[in-house]
Every structure is written in C-alpha cells, then in structure tokens.
Amino acid sequence: MRPTALVYSAALSQHILRDTHPMRPMRLRLTAELIQAYGAIGPGRGQLAAPRPATDEEVLLFHTKEYLNAVKDFSKGERLHEADRYNFAEAGDNPIYPGMYEAAALSTGASIRAVELLMSDAVNVACNFSGGLHHAMPRHASGFCVFDDPVIAIKAMANRGLKVAYVDIDCHHGDGVQYGFYDTPQVLTISLHESGRYLFPGTGFVEELGAGRGRGYSVNVPLAPFTDDEVYLWAFREIVPPLITAFKPDVLVTQVGIDTHFNDPLTHLQLSVQGFAQVVGELGALSPGKWLMLGGGGYDMSAVMRGWTMAFGKCLDTDWPNQIPASIQEKYSIHSLKDSALPDLTQRQRSDARQAAEQTVADVKRTIFPFHGLAGLV
Ligand SMILES: [Zn+2]
Secondary structure, three states: OOOEEEEOOHHHHOOOOOOOOOOOOHHHHHHHHHHHHOOOEOOOOEEEEOOOOOOHHHHOOOOOHHHHHHHHHHHOOOOHHHHHHHOOOOOOOOOOOOOHHHHHHHHHHHHHHHHHHHHOOOOOEEEEOOOOOOOOEOOEOEOOEOOOHHHHHHHHHHOOOOOEEEEEOOOOOOHHHHHHOOOOOOEEEEEEEEOOOOOOOOOOOOOOOOOHHHOOOEEEEEEOOOOEHHHHHHHHHHHHHHHHHHHOOOEEEEEOOOOOEOOOOOOOOEEOHHHHHHHHHHHHHHOOOEEEEEOOOOOOHHHHHHHHHHHHHHHOOOOOOOEOOHHHHHHHOOOEOOOOOOOOOOHHHHHHHHHHHHHHHHHHHHHOHHHHOOOOOO
C-alpha cells in the first residue's frame, strides 16, 4: 500500500452556489462518508489531512490581482455591478454567493496542502476531491470554477524544477490547465473528454497541441457522445501510457471528474463507475511514485460517491467489496458500489463512437507522438 492522504474537512462541502445549480459541494461530504464507511481512513490505511486556505501569493501564481480582488469583493456582496466583467452571473454557470472567496481559497488550499504532503515525502499519494476546478482562467471564472487549483498546484511543483504530467479524465476539456502550460515542455497536459463539438467549453481538439517549446505537450483526445467503457479504455490505453512513459514525469497529477458517467445529467459519454475506476487504477500504475489526485465535475450524486470511493481505493491499491456498508445503504438508498445495469446503447451508437475514437487516436499518434520519439503511424 502506498502512503496516502485524503485532504478533506466538512468546511469544503458547505457552500451552495445556487439552489438549482448542478454543482453541489455536499457531494464531497457524501463521498467522505462512504470512504470512511469502507474503513479507508485509519491505521494501515489512508490518513485524513485538513485543508488550509490558499494565500494571495498562491492564487496569484495563475490569476491576476485584479481578478482576486474582484472575487473577494463579490464574495462580500460588493461591486456586484461589475460581475459580468469576470464572467459571473446570477442565473449562469458562475453565480456569486456569500463566502465564495473563502470557499474557493479553501478548495485551492486543499490542493496546495496535498502538494505539501507529497513534497515533504509524508505520503506518495494525496487526494483532494474538492479540487480539479480546471476551467478557471487568469482573469475570469468559468464552468463553475473560480480559482484554477490544478494550475496553481502544478506551478507550485514546476517552480521547484519538477516535470509534471497532468491527465484530465473529466467529461469536459481541461481548458484552463491547457492554457496555463501551453508553451512549456515542463508540463505535459493530456485531456480526454467529450468533443467540444457537443459540449462546453467547445475546445480541446487534437490540433491544440501546444506552442513554441511546448509544441507537442498539450494533448487532446476528444471523444463522441455514447462512448462507453470499452471504447474509452481502448483510446486511453493507446494514448496515455506511451506518452507518460516517454515523458518520464517526476509527479503525476490526475483530474478525475466523474461527469463521464452514463447517468450524468450534463454530458453524453456513457462510462460506468467501474469503467471509470479501471481508468483511475491504470493511471495510478503509471505514477512515478508521487501522485496527486484531484476531483472535478460529477453531477449525479450516487455516481460521484461510488466512483470517487473506488478511486480512493485505487490510491490504496484496494478494491472495496461491492456491497455498500449498511449504514450508508440505509441513509442514502444505494446498495452496490458498481453499476449493475449498464447503458443500453444501439449498435449504431456504439459503432459511431468507436469510429470517432479510432479517428482521434490516429490523429493524436500522427501529430503528437513524433514529438516524444514515438512512432507516429499505426
Ligand atoms: Zn466536467
């Protein structure tokens, strides 16, 4: 078992963006309850570590001072007439709510705390499910994300001279993180996602491959709606292991959004929790020793609780029993960890998704692999 920390406290799960908003931070509390019900925290298992708020200096590793100050003021209910300049809107993706700055600083600080635990050699794996807010940009909020904790956490490590590989398996393109490292070969970013032709943020095509010295170090694997476990795993295995092996990172950072699930209300990929957990386990096997796991999207509560509990198990090299512990079964009416009924796709949906994945994989191999000394042609 690898020494592993879960960075979590209930304070991360208490804010409400808006009553009807799909991002519900209470999912973090439910996930932590299930993880603890399986006995994953304790002697000989994972350790629980408390988060701390990110400092201004840490937020400024990626964001502008002007934006940071605006977030602080909006959070107190001040200067609200300037909300749109920073992409906030009451009825939109990024509502302003009281305590917004404190909530964003704490989830960002949780990712930095995870980095501190890894860098001090206290653990080999550190996990912050409240992080992975990969859409935020230097000067504005985006896609439910206020501060971009993955960029900030990676910069904290890259500034020590470490090579970092970032793999983002959220259903949405990891556009903020791609932007943060677009022109450097020190950080390899790989995002597998539902194609921007169908889904927010509308980017993440294979041709977005980096700039200058960073050319070949931004990797995008856009997939079609109805991509299921089998097609996803095939595309993942064709692209991710060879690139990580060739890149030889010092640290692996994974963003494990679980909005790829077939029950997710916002997206159209069709993964099961067990397919998702298989991908996470294969990522863990690629880790060079230090592994930072961040959360991300995930809007079906049961899929989030179960998928992230299985993901935390992968950190501990453990597969939990399929039967959910009795206390949780009673409280939340969920009974098995894995999905028992899988999506019923038509032959046409399957073959279209397969064909699209084959095209994407061929394009990535042709355009990206030669930058890494890998054969570009299949
Ligand atoms: Zn997402």
